Amino acid sequence: MIQIDELHKSYHMGSNELHVLKGINLDIKEGEFVSIMGSSGSGKSTLLNIIGMLDLADKGSYVLDNVPIKNLSEKKAAVYRNKFLGFIFQSFNLINYKNAAENVALPLYYQGISRKIRKEKSLYYLEKVGLADWAHHLPSELSGGQKQRVAIARALASEPKVLLADEPTGALDTKTSYEVMDFLQSINDEGKTILVVTHEPDIADMTKRIVMLKDGRILEDKKVEQIRASQYV
Amino acid sequence: MKFIFTRDTWQEIFGAIRKNKMRTAITIIGVFWGILLFIVLQGAAKGMENGFDNAFKGMATNSIFLWGQQTGMPHGGFNRNRSIRLELSDTDRIANQIEGVDFVAPRNARGVFGGAAPLVVNDTKSGSYKVFGDYPIIDKIARKKIRKGRFLNQKDIDENRKICVIGERVLTELFDKDEDPIGQYIKISNVYFQVVGVYKENTTDFFEGDDSVFIPFTTFKKVYNSGNRISWMVIAGYPDEDIVQVETKVKALLKRRYSVHPDDERAFGSANFGEMFGKITGFVKGLKFTALVVGIATILAGVIAIGNILLITVKERTKEIGIRRALGATPGEIRGQIILESVFLTLLAGTLGITTGGVSLRLINSITQNLDDFPFLNPTVSIQYIGMALLIMITLGSLIGLIPAQRAVSVRPIEALREE
Numbered sequence: 138m139i140q141i142d143e144l145h146k147s148y149h150m151g152s153n154e155l156h157v158l159k160g161i162n163l164d165i166k167e168g169e170f171v172s173i174m175g176s177s178g179s180g181k182s183t184l185l186n187i188i189g190m191l192d193l194a195d196k197g198s199y200v201l202d203n204v205p206i207k208n209l210s211e212k213k214a215a216v217y218r219n220k221f222l223g224f225i226f227q228s229f230n231l232i233n234y235k236n237a238a239e240n241v242a243l244p245l246y247y248q249g250i251s252r253k254i255r256k257e258k259s260l261y262y263l264e265k266v267g268l269a270d271w272a273h274h275l276p277s278e279l280s281g282g283q284k285q286r287v288a289i290a291r292a293l294a295s296e297p298k299v300l301l302a303d304e305p306t307g308a309l310d311t312k313t314s315y316e317v318m319d320f321l322q323s324i325n326d327e328g329k330t331i332l333v334v335t336h337e338p339d340i341a342d343m344t345k346r347i348v349m350l351k352d353g354r355i356l357e358d359k360k361v362e363q364i365r366a367s368q369y370v
Numbered sequence: 371m372k373f374i375f376t377r378d379t380w381q382e383i384f385g386a387i388r389k390n391k392m393r394t395a396i397t398i399i400g401v402f403w404g405i406l407l408f409i410v411l412q413g414a415a416k417g418m419e420n421g422f423d424n425a426f427k428g429m430a431t432n433s434i435f436l437w438g439q440q441t442g443m444p445h446g447g448f449n450r451n452r453s454i455r456l457e458l459s460d461t462d463r464i465a466n467q468i469e470g471v472d473f474v475a476p477r478n479a480r481g482v483f484g485g486a487a488p489l490v491v492n493d494t495k496s497g498s499y500k501v502f503g504d505y506p507i508i509d510k511i512a513r514k515k516i517r518k519g520r521f522l523n524q525k526d527i528d529e530n531r532k533i534c535v536i537g538e539r540v541l542t543e544l545f546d547k548d549e550d551p552i553g554q555y556i557k558i559s560n561v562y563f564q565v566v567g568v569y570k571e572n573t574t575d576f577f578e579g580d581d582s583v584f585i586p587f588t589t590f591k592k593v594y595n596s597g598n599r600i601s602w603m604v605i606a607g608y609p610d611e612d613i614v615q616v617e618t619k620v621k622a623l624l625k626r627r628y629s630v631h632p633d634d635e636r637a638f639g640s641a642n643f644g645e646m647f648g649k650i651t652g653f654v655k656g657l658k659f660t661a662l663v664v665g666i667a668t669i670l671a672g673v674i675a676i677g678n679i680l681l682i683t684v685k686e687r688t689k690e691i692g693i694r695r696a697l698g699a700t701p702g703e704i705r706g707q708i709i710l711e712s713v714f715l716t717l718l719a720g721t722l723g724i725t726t727g728g729v730s731l732r733l734i735n736s737i738t739q740n741l742d743d744f745p746f747l748n749p750t751v752s753i754q755y756i757g758m759a760l761l762i763m764i765t766l767g768s769l770i771g772l773i774p775a776q777r778a779v780s781v782r783p784i785e786a787l788r789e790e
Contacts, residue, residue, distance in 0.1 A: 186784050189696075191696065191783050191784040192782075192784050211700070211701045212701060215695060215701070216700065218696060218697070219697065219698020220698070224696050224697070226787065230692075230693045231693075232690050232693060233690075234389030235385065235389075239385075243694070243697050244698055246378060246382070247694075247697060247698040247700075247703065248698065252377070252378065291697070295697075295698070
């Protein structure tokens with residue numbers, strides 16, 4: 138699903154050059170549930186942004202679902218993001234003046250899907266995250282866990298190939314974190330490829346593979362025995 | 371461009387606008403005010419133009435009043451300070467010899483420019499009123515508003531009839547209320563005249579007011595023994611004739627006829643009504659132009675204010691825009707939405723402004739309707755001007771929308787999302 142080869146990325150800050158990614162090689166198969174770990178500054182968010190086509194690599198190749206991602210125009214990147222990827226953010230990033238259903242329907246709107254189907258789909262995915270009754274509530278009327286579930290529904294709505302989650306539990310308490318992880322696990326069980334960036338070991342243990350980053354290099358890449366979140370919920 | 375007409379686009383825009391009512395209100399106030407001013411100014415200028423048009427209606431505006439005075443220079447063996455009295459024959463001479471003269475109306479008067487006003491008596495009531503000896507053609511200079519009966523006609527002149535047309539004040543002062551004056555006789559300077567008409571005051575008359583009596587020129591001549599002399603004449607030029615030039619030519623001709631020094635400026639007095647009227651029309655034109663410029667400038671300022679506020683809100687909405695882009699909105703879609711928001715707000719404000727402007731003009735109209743001496747009538751704005759204003763607003767709205775739109779897409783989604 139994702140093939141990354143010798144990926145380099147550096148940021149220029151004035152005269153200083155900050156070499157963030159120093160040759161990353163990563164191969165993620167369909168249906169995998171991978172967590173990227175590392176201390177802050179290890180480059181894990183940068184890697185996720187590049188995978189998410191929100192940022193561009195300086196060197197190296199990145200192939201997503203057999204499509205080489207390079208020299209993308211903003212427009213093309215937008216189309217690919219919409220088609221291939223679903224995003225889940227630490228701070229949820231819901232649009233605050235749209236209700237839950239409208240937020241979920243937004244990626245479908247940019248896919249050019251008709252209103253009726255958008256509505257059906259958004260309700261279907263809200264149902265899936267257990268928030269059908271909250272469809273017409275604004276984000277401000279939802280709890281943190283609920284917000285993140287809306288965000289997950291939104292990420293799923295466009296039926297992406299890969300789900301990218303940047304610290305999805307970073308703003309949540311432990312209990313809600315496990316609830317969210319439980320969702321992600323069940324989605325993964327259905328065959329969705331999921332990539333999670335986290336620095337919490339317990340969250341990482343709930344995935345199937347942990348990639349350790351340190352100073353822009355992969356320190357360790359190991360398959361782990363998945364701990365089911367449901368046992369804590 | 372297809373996206374302009376899809377329901378979804380508008381739903382996004384309405385959503386964004388509805389959820390930000392305060393911002394929307396502040397945004398549109400500028401343009402609303404601008405277009406309101408534009409409409410009201412245009413309407414007021416037009417109303418003023420209509421008012422002047424109405425005041426000068428039925429009036430030979432391209433005309434000169436001309437009378438004899440005293441010479442200021444000795445010439446042709448005559449001393450200075452010789453009085454010049456114009457004669458009836460001068461009118462034909464001018465009408466025939468000067469190019470561009472439509473017609474000339476001679477007048478005689480008593481009680482104007484000093485001189486005692488003749489006594490007019492009806493039974494026990496009496497008063498002193500101005501008396502004019504006129505040809506019917508005077509009606510072409512300034513149309514008399516006849517309230518009852520008729521004005522002078524050619525037969526009255528030919529037969530030296532002793533008839534008169536009286537003003538409304540003369541009527542109320544000499545006759546009882548509800549008394550019909552037509553056919554009755556009144557004594558003017560001890561001569562009986564039959565009343566054939568009553569006229570209403572016309573605001574643009576120079577002398578008549580509502581306290582004058584018109585009698586046939588020929589009758590005047592007999593009653594006051596004025597011979598061929600006339601008090602003054604009114605020379606009407608053709609509508610597009612240069613009246614100042616006509617005036618010069620007429621004076622040159624009269625100077626030759628009365629042996630007046632060619633450079634003598636005092637022998638003939640004149641009031642160039644055409645010139646005055648030209649100044650008034652010029653003033654109204656200037657007013658309309660100013661209104662146009664001020665109006666457009668105000669709209670411009672309003673639209674710039676919209677752009678300004680959109681720019682601020684784009685900054686506020688950086689995160690929202692980042693989310694949208696992460697979810698797959700292309701830069702084109704983001705740009706289109708911002709521009710459409712700008713145009714929509716501009717048009718909304720414009721429509722509100724035009725409506726309010728129309729209502730204001732209606733109000734102004736109803737307030738000024740009963741003010742007779744205020745030249746203001748039917749303040750309207752032509753549909754072309756409104757169309758032009760709308761066009762300007764759409765164009766400027768989309769142009770000004772480009773700035774925030776460009777800013778919105780220049781923010782990279784990752785930066786937008788990182789912003790907390």
